[in-house]
Amino acid sequence: MTVSKRLGGKGGLTIPQAVRHAAGLAPGAPIDIEDAGDGILIRKHVPSCIFCGGTTEVVTVAGKEICLACARELAALAAEKLEDFVHDGE
Ligand SMILES: [Zn+2]
Structure with a gap:
């Protein structure tokens, strides 16, 4: 048309x-x-991840679209950095 x-x-x-x-x-x-x-x-x-461009299991966090795989990667990195921060403070 x-x-x-x-x-x-x-x-x-x-x-x-x-x-x-x-x-x-x-x-x-x-x-x-x-x-x-x-x-x-x-x-x-079509919602797509701001990091990898993937369109599977995409959620919106703080107005940004992110796939669960990248979210898990970020969460693991954040946990690692938080662990370093806590140990550096001791
Ligand atoms: Zn992603």
Whole structure:
């Protein structure tokens, strides 16, 4: 389906309802906008890890998306650093 439209004065764009419905995008749905070289690609947002880019088991922590594998790695590193900190203080 191709729909021709003009951008609004501030570069805004309303995606036609039929296109949104076909894509399963409800108003307020998060989307990803990507420069596709010869155009712009708009897709449903797929949560991805800020560290590895993975899309499996992604959770949001303090507004950032992180996968559980990276979260476990960070937790282990944090525990190690905390251990060093505690021992240095003795
Ligand atoms: Zn990750």
